Amino acid sequence: MPKLIIDNREIEVPEGIKVIEAADRAGIYIPRFCYYAELGAVGACRICAVKFVDGPVKGIEMSCMINAQDGMVVSTTDPEARDFRRHVIEWLMMNHPHDCPVCDEGGHCLLQDLTESCDHGIRRYKGKKRTYVDQYLGPLIQHEENRCIQCYRCSRYYQEFAGYKDLGVMGIAQRIYFGRYAAGVLESPFSGNIIDLCPTGVYTDKPSRYTGRRWDYERVPGICINCSLGCHITVSARYREIVYLEGRYSGKVNGSFICDRGRYGFFYANLEERPRQGRVRGEDVPSGRAITMAAQRVKEVSESHGAAAIAVIGSGRSSLETIAALTHVCKVQGWRGPVLFDSRVSSESVRTAVSCIAQELAVSMKEIESADFILTVGADPINEAPMLAMAMRQAWRKGAGVAAIDCRSLDWPFQFEQVTAAPDDMADFLAALENSETTVISDRFVAQIKSIAAKIRACHRPVVVCGTEITDSKIIYGAAGFVKAMRQAGQEAGLFYTLPAANSYGAALLDEIGETAEDLIERIESGEIKALVIVESDLWDTFSDRQRLIQALEQLELLVVADFMATEILHRADIIIPTLSIFEAGGIYVNQEGRAQWSPPAYAGGTPIKITGQGGHPPRIIRPDIPAGDISPAWRMAWWLADRQPPASHDLLLDWMGKTFPVLEKAANFTSEGIRLYLPEARRKTARETGGRKIQSLGEYLLLPVAAVFGDEPMAQRSPCLEGYAKHPEMWMAASDARLFDASDGDAARLQLPYGPLELTLRLSERIAPGTLIVYRCPDLFWQQFARSSRFIVPKDRIRIEKKA
């Protein structure tokens, strides 16, 4: 390990790192524009010049280009080095367009900071400035190319790191240009990171354009809850609304970056239609009053029909605190629930995954980057857990092989080998890979499976990524078995599941029964349940039969809905109780790896000033409280509903959680690093064949709604800026099946389903498993009707294809 001296400070660093990184480790900041830890060094900007006073290198050199070596003596403050950097800033500023006051980067701009710190104030060059024409890059990113200093961070990130090609560098000499070949919406669902990366204001956040300066924001380190990965983010709030989210470094989860769903999925917290007042039978009341009235009505129902006539529904988008509170309240009051899963299949899959994963098997997302082979089974990272695709790409860049067993036409930003298998066959393929038992699979695949099996066997750190949306518990169990077998054979194999919601894992930890909304509806129909309390869940959006749902709800004596979003089911409630979003209440979310992470509140809540002031000046009223600042977090509400007193503070709540739930024992000692939570051995499940009819004959098709990166997740779906990103209703079919229909790509498909016809655009691919029809979930489509609870099978005569004109 080389030992060197930087600014009189001696430091020992690992072999092969650059001087600039060594300085970072010693706590010495060397100016940089092009260097970025995750992107590496290119030596494009020359601002990191330092003086090498003694040792193997001498003189002024770029600290990002020279490896730290033994015996180096480096000075960052040497007059010669400072003078050099001052000149660099001067030439970088030569063409700068003099628009800091109207630039959104101003206030957190690296170029601004370094210009200041290099003491460059007056432009001495008297010539004219170079200008560029900007491009429209979509609704998320604003382009202002005049401000570019040619550091190449954006193009290196976009093309090398993320693997998309539609943004890059063009031109020569003084005229190089960073942008797209032609104006247009950026294709990558990871595009927002160039906003964080660009050291100047070339790319700025469009939805929050001109909203404010960073120094005015309330900023907290948060956790993204738009999928199960729990990436680290920084939340910025101002004037009682969330302004924007940025990626925040995490050495365990996401590295520095986040996906666009996470970056822009927060607008639900700002929307005007969000419930901010209690409502009892159509009349607005303070939220506290709504809770008391709900508690009273619940008590009445309980007195007349017994406690078991009351049921509670929660969901995986609630915090662990809320889930724990609901679980506790139901138990002590004798209420049914909380029901935390939408469908039986999802309940089974998620709970199987959580019971299979154990500390020694689980790998973090960051560890995936150093895997040397990745096998995915029924998982589509880019759509189900976007940043996982980035982690996989980094592994692939380092030489890892990637193979996927899936029935979809997967589209990932790196090379991989796909084994096209119908959902029913995936378990067999997995088994074939594990024990080279190839008799169960079709001959066509034997060679491919054998070659993949050989590759996996030859590597040291293979990872199995297994989805839980289109797989059943047998596959999920099989994936864990495969990993265990590899570990026994001496490989450092890792297991990685993706789950449907941010806190699905937390729900599965606390829910021992796994009851689902379907079960509840049946009990409502049979008259067993008379009152329903829905907390942060939208039955309307998740239940597959709306007619049946409406009828069931009408049978209820009481429907209480508590939520922080304006869901559909809210309109049918007798009593509405507003709750707080993660940005106002904070919350613990357990990601798919079992890592429980705390996201603190970003602001105190209340109706945004934009709404109270109707876009203009804030109202000229002096009042001691915040408008709509009286809303309580759902966990408090849970206790009050049962007419009990909640723990007085969040710390006491954590203490209580640790004492009440053995799986949450560690919660009392929660650290900012997060804690890892796993089910105890005794609560682990064993594999179970889950029902569902298999495809019998050639004349039948399995209709499968699958995740889409945009337009699917219930929170991000409400962001106005993401509206155009949702997919159009499309149905993907195997090319071989299409021949039976004499159909071609782009034709119109019309499905005759029990709840009415469905119009979709037909898309064909060789990689779709025959017998499967894939529909990406999108808001324009009532896909819920064929959600997996029923394993929706469509006979051939129900499918009509109309040739495109």
Add this chain to the structure above:
Amino acid sequence: MQPIIVIGFLNNMKVLIEIAYALYMGFYTTLKNLFRGPFTEEYPEYKRPLPARSRAQIILTSDPDGQERCVACYLCSAVCPVDCISMQAAEADSGRRYAKWFRINFGRCIFCGLCEEACPTSAIQLTPFFENSKRDILKMVYEKADLQVDHCGKDKNYNFYAYAGIVTKSAGKGEHVKEEKPVDVRTNMP
């Protein structure tokens, strides 16, 4: 005569003269002012012209071409030591950044002038007008319309949007002061 007696006599004389002089000056001043006109300026009947740079009531001035000058950059609100400026920036259809609302709480302003010093567009300026006491505290809170004036104030010439590189209705890329025409990325000519 004894020399000591002479010295004592002279000392007493000096004291007497001093006393007489003081008495004379006192009466003289009184007498003099007895016949002079009053010195007080009758405010508010008479208002003394204050230097243009004296610091009181704040205005938001206009560009030489009459358009709104403030670009809602938040620098004045950031520098204000008593936090009495607040605003919300927005983008106008013309491409200009402007203040959707802008509020100064004069109940708090200490007329330090730091906002004016920080302003990159010469929009916010302090004026000599200081007579703004109000009976109602809320009336001390000035909104944008109360602050805006239709002249340039002390800076008659500066027009930020003539220099800044961003595209507005008044100037496109390459049309601002000291700008080249936009580069053609697709040419190989030097």
